[in-house]
Amino acid sequence: MKMIVDLQEYSYPIWIEANCLDSLSNQIDTSRRIALIADEGIPDIWIQKVRSQCPDSFVLRFAQGESSKCFLQYETLLKEMIRHDMTRKDAIIAIGGGVTGDLAGFVAATYMRGIDFYNIPTTLLAQVDSSVGGKVAIDVDEYKNIVGAFYQPKAVWIDPNVLQTLPPRQVHNGLVEALKTGLIQDPSLVDLFEEETLDLTQIITRSIAIKKHVVEQDEKENGLRKILNFGHTIGHAIESAYGLQSYLHGECVAMGMLFFIEDPELKKRVLSIYDRLQLPPLPAYDTKELMSYIRHDKKAKHQSVSIVKVPRVGTFTIEELSYEQIEFILEKGALA
Numbered sequence: 001m002k003m004i005v006d007l008q009e010y011s012y013p014i015w016i017e018a019n020c021l022d023s024l025s026n027q028i029d030t031s032r033r034i035a036l037i038a039d040e041g042i043p044d045i046w047i048q049k050v051r052s053q054c055p056d057s058f059v060l061r062f063a064q065g066e067s068s069k070c071f072l073q074y075e076t077l078l079k080e081m082i083r084h085d086m087t088r089k090d091a092i093i094a095i096g097g098g099v100t101g102d103l104a105g106f107v108a109a110t111y112m113r114g115i116d117f118y119n120i121p122t123t124l125l126a127q128v129d130s131s132v133g134g135k136v137a138i139d140v141d142e143y144k145n146i147v148g149a150f151y152q153p154k155a156v157w158i159d160p161n162v163l164q165t166l167p168p169r170q171v172h173n174g175l176v177e178a179l180k181t182g183l184i185q186d187p188s189l190v191d192l193f194e195e196e197t198l199d200l201t202q203i204i205t206r207s208i209a210i211k212k213h214v215v216e217q218d219e220k221e222n223g224l225r226k227i228l229n230f231g232h233t234i235g236h237a238i239e240s241a242y243g244l245q246s247y248l249h250g251e252c253v254a255m256g257m258l259f260f261i262e263d264p265e266l267k268k269r270v271l272s273i274y275d276r277l278q279l280p281p282l283p284a285y286d287t288k289e290l291m292s293y294i295r296h297d298k299k300a301k302h303q304s305v306s307i308v309k310v311p312r313v314g315t316f317t318i319e320e321l322s323y324e325q326i327e328f329i330l331e332k333g334a335l336a
């Protein structure tokens with residue numbers, strides 16, 4: 001299946017189907033010099049599949065994990081781009097999860113003021129969410145995605161086959177972002193989490209269709225796109241305070257969503273989905289510490305932050321809450 005993200009001159013195709021990586025060279029110009037950027041955890045088989053279609057390519061690997069989304073790694077990759085004489089007409093293909101897409105995308109956005117960027121997400125989290133929409137960034141210290149850009153890829157290939165080599169914890173981590181999408185926009189996507197077997201291809205396709213629609217309405221997050229950040233204000237704060245080494249991004253978003261699901265019956269449903277996905281419980285947290293990160297949320301103003309709430313499944317409200325109100329919510333706890 002092919003979807004087009006319609007952003008006028010920045011429009012691009014997303015292919016979602018098994019073995020779509022095999023026909024890359026029919027879809028883009030692979031005769032250019034191409035930097036394939038991947039972390040050390042990506043099985044060679046996926047890199048080779050792409051490399052065999054790009055005769056003038058080279059591979060840049062970096063250490064797995066969120067800590068690679070930093071200035072040092074960003075600089076190292078830029079220097080490699082210079083060392084390989086990459087020109088403005090050349091391109092980057094990211095092969096990996098959210099960290100790889102964010103990092104390689106930010107390199108592409110800034111090298112020579114921007115070169116073509118293609119994304120091959122290999123984690124479920126990247127396939128259902130982060131590979132589409134053009135958010136690219138690095139972290140500074142514990143501040144997540146604090147330096148970045150909106151820089152749309154030129155094409156995205158989502159091959160569900162690559163998930164075969166993904167550990168179950170990573171699959172569950174990605175499912176949280178799809179559940180988030182269902183909670184804010186699509187009750188039937190939430191229902192899929194209660195089926196006897198989880199149909200990943202359907203979950204990916206529905207999540208991406210919604211993400212595409214939201215990004216088309218509001219590419220730069222001036223309004224509607226804020227809903228995709230449901231769960232992220234407290235989630236990012238937990239990730240910054242406790243998570244970069246112990247929790248995965250989706251696990252923290254799951255914790256963050258609980259504070260703003262308003263319907264108690266829906267919260268119960270979501271908690272039993274969390275059990276099924278074996279998500280970790282919310283750690284004992286220090287409200288003041290979380291608040292210090294929340295003040296740096298990208299939806300924050302000097303005294304308040306835009307918060308996404310879910311009153312009923314598939315619906316949302318966006319409310320401006322003062323820091324005092326958020327502190328009060330944190331004091332009460334997620335299950336209040």
Ligand SMILES: O=C(O)C(=O)C[C@@H](O)[C@H](O)[C@H](O)COP(=O)(O)O
Nearest residue numbers: 129133135144145225228229232298
């Ligand atoms: O694409 C978006 O917009 C999102 O907010 C998707 C989020 O799930 C994603 O984690 C994103 O990278 C977080 O964005 P940020 O702006 O809070 O850094």
